[in-house]
Amino acid sequence: MKKGDHLFLIDGSGFIFRAFHAIPPLNRKSDGLPVNAVSGFCNMLWKLLTDARDTSVGVTPTHLAVIFDYSSTTFRKEIYPEYKANRSAPPEDLVPQFGLIRHATRAFNLPCIETEGFEADDIIATYARAAEAIGADVTIVSSDKDLMQLVTPNVHMYDAMKDKQIGIPDVIEKWGVTPDKMIDLQAMTGDSTDNVPGIPGIGPKTAAQLLEEFGDLETLLARAGEIKQVKRRENIIANAELARISRKLVELRTNVPLDMALDQLTLEKQDGAKLIAFLKAMEFTTLTRRVAEACDCDAAAIEPAAVPVEWGEEARGPDLDKGDAATEQKAAASETANTEVSDKQDLEGNKPSELARTRAEAFASHPIDRTRYVTIRDIATLQAWIAEARETGLVAFDTETTSLDPMQAELVGVSLALQDNRTSPASAMIKAAYVPLAHKTGVGDLLGGGHAENQIPMGEALSALKDLLEDPSVLKIAQNLKYDYLVMKRHGIVIQSFDDTMLMSYVLDAGKGNHGMDGLSEKWLGHTPIAYKDVAGSGKSAVTFDLVDIDKATAYAAEDADVTLRLWLVLKPRLVAEGLTRIYERLERPLVPVLAEMEERGITVDRQILSRLSGELAQKAAAAEDEVYELAGERFNIGSPKQLGDILFGKLGLPGGSKTKTGQWSTSAQVLEDLAAEGAPLPRKIVDWRQLTKLKSTYTDALPGYIHPVTKRVHTGYSLASTTTGRLSSSEPNLQNIPVRTAEGRKIRTAFISTPGHKLLSADYSQIELRVLAHVADIPQLRQAFADGVDIHAMTASEMFGVPVEGMPSEVRRRAKAINFGIIYGISAFGLANQLGIERSEAGDYIKKYFERFPGIKDYMESTKAFAREHGYVETIFGRRAHYPEIKSSNPSMRAFNERAAINAPIQGSAADIIRRAMIKIEPALAAAGLAEQVRMLLQVHDELIFEVEDGAIDKVLPVIVSTMEQAAMPAISMRVPLKVDARAAQNWDEAH
DNA sequence: CCCCAACCGTA
């Protein structure tokens, strides 16, 4: 072997397990012998031997060996007798395949290597290092994390089942550490399948974080006293020795005595007849035919080989850690394709944080070049792009449509961006294209223009795109994917495997401005994309995108995909570096399809009811208006606070209350109520008029305009990334602010109805934010009260004022309730005084008293503020961050405002996280109960979920929903306070609530 | 035509 050679080391035991679980066991020989793993193994080998160049490895091997485990009694047992002690017997159908795979290896004329006392991984490690020392390149065919410690610039891994190369950046992105730190990481996290103990309570994320901070395990153990988290510190100190043993278990030996020298692994010519004989025995007809073609043999003339099958115990060497189906599935599910950045040229960053920077710099030297964009006008070219996306496993994707409303939008074209691996440096080169599908000609033409020429027919293009978008092995990257998801879903395409750069930015930087593409592009790429209005015009002259010239459309649309891919390359490693991957993957990304489906379903709103209410409101408002003019002595625009102020405080000379920030007299409801209390009749009428006109204009008049012409339902849009705390927001229409507090307002809710044969089911969390407060601040009395299910505000009042709960005056309870809410909002004496209509000094006394009774609350507030000042953000109980960059402002009121917001955010945000988790879990929970078909989740209103349920299924559905919601924090967080959910079903939203 | 302030609906 010499410099420049390429050695392939195949982890035979690992592959067989992986293939066994990945390939359906349908694949049996006619006599019933299961051969699915053997089949996968043979196909993979053939592919690598004949056209490895066409896989993502991209090179042809000069040397190759298949390595197996010999037995499970290795030196590791001596270090730690419990090593792999908990493994279970392999599945019955797998047992005979171990022997068959060794036969297969020999049939391929390949070295079949195993050494007693050592695991396959140690042999692989030894060969890899030896080859590397000579200057050869190495590809380890395996996706086992235990081998990732071997990855270097010259040693790659290759996941044959996903056709994915794993290099340094991939290890970093998956585990948050460089490959050389993998040993330390595994030593800390342990491995349940191998029974490697590790340090209890330390998972991959924590381990990566600690390694980023301390450098390596030994340093960490030496300086463990510096760790702030008490429990973590104690765990690490107590288990230091266990960690050291674990390290010995996971560190691979690179000095295993080798039976075959590297030179003996030279790839030999195939013996076609021998291979075909084996393949025929296995009844692999397709592969037999291919091999026969390739070696120009007559397969029919070759007799199947006699292959002995070992069913029994003596079948050697299953390496069970690779065989834990649950582990494998989890890995496959959590790993939605990692970056495919090739690092052949550049040794990209040693830390994820540096990777983000390195890439941003790479983009600076390869700025966006719109002249390179292409317009795809024929199906063959589109197919070629799709094939390339399959190779790289990564594609940025964007749709162009006729509307911002995904329920109305007509698809006009799609754009794609790919990493171009043939250019160098690979990390910086991206190619992008636009596929026009429904552009029209003749803008300004009276006939409205016809279909533009040279566009791929919509159906043909969609069918090709469907294969790509639904392929789980290709990661689709989009900005605000929910939009594209809905548009494509309406065309029968359900996007699988995706990332959303908007959501990544949101998870990283909530509270630091918007997460729109143009802003992110400026911020991370220093590039200003073409403005939409420069392409489609604005205002009266604006046209829909189908009327945009295709060349202009290409520049605009392809750029969007290009920018999106570049953003992803920068944001993905940042997510890892900041330890936020989990939040993104568990709390953010899974909500995209959930919300998209809620938006798509919509809810029925009864036009007649609203119309009748509008009439009633119009009459009442007109009557109120007349009375206002009567009392004012003249007609004026009541809706103008300016004119109203002139009447009230000028003409009538009523005492003005507060002023607005522009110096106008305030005419707020609060001010008017105060004036009414003084006995003036006009202010009361104004308040009434305002309520009536508000209900009419915002709700009864506006809602019918949102009824979709086809579905006849109202489809709100949810924004996942527009609040600082993690709440959703709803718009067009906003269905999170439908009136409920007044009887008049509640009538509007009666217009939200279920479809025939169904009921609306409303399930809402009771006092969720106070419960979260009791949990995070750990207040014994509050915890007890919630555990006992008593009236929380009455309990608070009783504690503070010494009044027994029995027979408590409602005013006393009201004050306690206001204080409880005030606490959640980051209380101030000013605000509380305002709320209760008392003196500021009195409010201050209440707060003081409250802090005396519940000192933990004060502690929580102070420590939250200190945390916010130190880090610039606060965290929810699940680790979501809300940033407050102005928390150190020199402006006292600005600073105080930020402090209150920072105190509120973990409470509001944790509650938001809990309901997010519930929303993600609901569908699977219902499906598990066999009820998925009878229920549709329609709306979310911060602490409430509204479902449409088939009449007959309500009794079964209700408990599933209630318990899913109540258990939603588990298992991530075990709440110190129970969560309580109330649920009810009725014909309309008013009665259900 | 666009933007802001004021106001008010929800949790």
Add this chain to the structure above:
DNA sequence: GTACGGTTGGGGG
């Protein structure tokens, strides 16, 4: 005192 979005009036361009 926290977090939103929608409507209206009104001013500036």
